[in-house]
Amino acid sequence: MYFQFLVINTKNFMIFQLQNYLQIFAFSTDFDWDFDALCIVFQSLLCNALKCSTASRLRAFVQEFGHNIFSTDGTVLFCKICNVKVTAEKRFAVQQHLSRDKHINGLERSKLQNEKNNTQSFITDVPNKSEYFLDLTRTFLSCNIPLNKLENPAFSKFLEKYTNKQTPDRSTLRKNYVSICYDETIQMIRSYVENKKLWVSIDETTDANGRYVANVIIDTLEVGNIEVLEKTNHSTIAKVLDKSLSILWPQGIIHDNVLLFLSDAAPYMVKAATSIQTYYSKMIHVTCLAHALHRVAEEIRIHFPNVDELINNVKKVFLKAPSRIQIFKTMAPDIPLPPRPVLTRWGTWLNASMYYCDHFELIKEIINQLDGEDAVAVSKAQNLFSNVILKHNLIYIKANFSTLATSITQLETSGVPLIDSINIIQKIKAEIQKAPNQIGKIIYQKLSTTLNKNKGFKIISDISDILNGQGTINEIPDDLIANDLAFFKYSPITSVDVERSFSIYKNLLADNRRSFLFENLKQALVVQCNIFELQPYKKFDSVENWVCVKVPVFRHFFCFSRFFLKLLENVYFFPL
Numbered sequence: 414m415y416f417q418f419l420v421i422n423t424k425n426f427m428i429f430q431l432q433n434y435l436q437i438f439a440f441s442t443d444f445d446w447d448f449d450a451l452c453i454v455f456q457s458l459l460c461n462a463l464k465c466s467t468a469s470r471l472r473a474f475v476q477e478f479g480h481n482i483f484s485t486d487g488t489v490l491f492c493k494i495c496n497v498k499v500t501a502e503k504r505f506a507v508q509q510h511l512s513r514d515k516h517i518n519g520l521e522r523s524k525l526q527n528e529k530n531n532t533q534s535f536i537t538d539v540p541n542k543s544e545y546f547l548d549l550t551r552t553f554l555s556c557n558i559p560l561n562k563l564e565n566p567a568f569s570k571f572l573e574k575y576t577n578k579q580t581p582d583r584s585t586l587r588k589n590y591v592s593i594c595y596d597e598t599i600q601m602i603r604s605y606v607e608n609k610k611l612w613v614s615i616d617e618t619t620d621a622n623g624r625y626v627a628n629v630i631i632d633t634l635e636v637g638n639i640e641v642l643e644k645t646n647h648s649t650i651a652k653v654l655d656k657s658l659s660i661l662w663p664q665g666i667i668h669d670n671v672l673l674f675l676s677d678a679a680p681y682m683v684k685a686a687t688s689i690q691t692y693y694s695k696m697i698h699v700t701c702l703a704h705a706l707h708r709v710a711e712e713i714r715i716h717f718p719n720v721d722e723l724i725n726n727v728k729k730v731f732l733k734a735p736s737r738i739q740i741f742k743t744m745a746p747d748i749p750l751p752p753r754p755v756l757t758r759w760g761t762w763l764n765a766s767m768y769y770c771d772h773f774e775l776i777k778e779i780i781n782q783l784d785g786e787d788a789v790a791v792s793k794a795q796n797l798f799s800n801v802i803l804k805h806n807l808i809y810i811k812a813n814f815s816t817l818a819t820s821i822t823q824l825e826t827s828g829v830p831l832i833d834s835i836n837i838i839q840k841i842k843a844e845i846q847k848a849p850n851q852i853g854k855i856i857y858q859k860l861s862t863t864l865n866k867n868k869g870f871k872i873i874s875d876i877s878d879i880l881n882g883q884g885t886i887n888e889i890p891d892d893l894i895a896n897d898l899a900f901f902k903y904s905p906i907t908s909v910d911v912e913r914s915f916s917i918y919k920n921l922l923a924d925n926r927r928s929f930l931f932e933n934l935k936q937a938l939v940v941q942c943n944i945f946e947l948q949p950y951k952k953f954d955s956v957e958n959w960v961c962v963k964v965p966v967f968r969h970f971f972c973f974s975r976f977f978l979k980l981l982e983n984v985y986f987f988p989l
Contacts, residue, residue: 474507482511482520494519542589546581550590554940557921560586587933595936599660606661610900612673613658613696615650615682616911621922628914629657650685672897673873674698675908678705678866694892699869702838703824703907705860706817707759709845712859713814714762716852717806723797724765727751727780729790737783744779748772759825763810763818770807813848814856816841825909834906835877838864876901 468487475483475490483499484491490501495516500506510516553560560583562568569580617627627650654674658666671693676682678700686698714721731737731750741750752768754761769776777798785792797803820841824834842864845857864870876898878884889898921938922929929937 471501474501474504478507478511492516494523542593543581545576545578546586547590547593549581550586551594551940553586554591554594554937557937559926591933591936591940594940598940603661603663608667608670610670610672610897612675612904613654613671614675614905614908614911615654615685616677616908616915617650618915621919621924622927626915626918627653628911628918629653630908630910630914631657631661648685648688650682651689654685654689668693669695671696672893672900673904674869675701675905675911677701677908678708678863695890695897697869697872697890697893699873699906700867701906701908702834702867702870703759703821703909705863705867706821706824706841708863709856709860710760710763710814710817710821711756712856713810713817716855717766717810719797719800719803720766720769720806720810721762723769723794723803724752724754724762726790726794726797727769727776728753730780730783730788730794740782741779744782745772745775748775751776760818760821763814766807767811767815767818770811773804773807809852813853814845816844824907827905827910828903829905831873831877831901831904831906832881835874838870838906870906873901873904873906 468485471485471487471490475485482492482494484493490499490507491497492499492510495510499510550560552558553562563572563580563583563586572578572580611631614630615627617625620626655666658671672695674686674689674693674696676686676698683698683700686696690696690698728751731741732753738750752761752765754765756762780791780794780798783791783795785795820837823829823837829837842857842860845853845860848854848856872890875884875888879886879889879898880902886895886898918938921934
């Protein structure tokens, strides 16, 4: 029984050799000596068999889970992803390692790196270019970091220490790599916008160098453009639009894909829209509704000059006056300092008037504590607070027009469905209509006149009714087909994104960067804007999963947000 047990437990190892030894034992007469020898033989055979079994088991794991995951030298199992030895006595231990977060994350990084290496570049004519230099350039441009920072010795040594690569000269990147990033982005944009519907928004301003600049925003395809104008009139605006769209479609503009044109209500903008609608037959021109409400707010300001004067003088009282600010914080620690409205910023004057209505007595007490002879603004503010009519006017403004400022803020939000945007306008119209006395009637008449001049607003309102299941398609222009109307579900009715684009443009033109050549400025902006993480619209229901993302972009180029380009996920970055 003992020998049978040994044979059974070693039959998978070296049965042939064992049987030979058993045959020798069968003819032996010295049982004790042969038994001891046989035990030694069994022990040796068993050890060799176990070694052979471990190596084969490890090789089996490598074969099962892949040579790209594990490797073995016959004694240990090594994970290539995690760079660690793995316990392999049981299959469960190997599976447990594979299920750990560290291994899963490492595997994802490995896949992304392989995909990046296997992806064909959009730019095929870039021989002998360093991928590290290209990624470094893209990162600097995306983060709005001037390339001259590479000349800082501390930063240069830091890069060389943690990347083991030579830090390039800024001129090398500017001459050889900035244009590559720009061309790469343009090509990707053109590929993405093919056969897509879109809307356009245009506005103009004057930059810090005195140039007339017109910004073009093209939405749903995350695209835009900027042009320098000799002057601003309807013909230059029309040319800017055509030039921007020709960059988008170099083989020929697809006019029927432009469904909506947003601008302010400047006469030359309206005239430009009328002229280009000859070529863009499906395009609806809507003047910005936030601008419209702001003009109504301006009408309110005109009819309450004493409130306007109070806001201006109290703002001056606490402007660059730390001692007065300290008095204010001591007497009113729980409320913020008086607001400083800017007339060109929508709704800020109305918000300021409501602030003074909410804290009238406390602000009056603080102003009266100040020395009237210290400044003219203090004296004027004290006189205004002594006027009883001022308080009545503040109450009237808040009671009848407080929703106007709220409505402007709501319209400034990105991604609002068209139905909700139209409801905001209808609601504020109903609220202002209820305002009593002659001033209320004048304000309501101003709102009605402004909306009636906006011919596109009537069409867009009818489309909203259809999307809400209430209107009829007979009220819509004949050029727009049913499929086109579905794309209006999240269409905006304000040009707020163009206004925001000017802020980004001016931020790049800082005082210490005025020597920026315009061509380099253009190429830097395209990469920088590509990395902005702006809030996207919701997806369109059953309309090609269309996604609207509002992103500003500038002169001769286009910019994307996270929906299309995630540059930081693909660039080389130095480990700390």
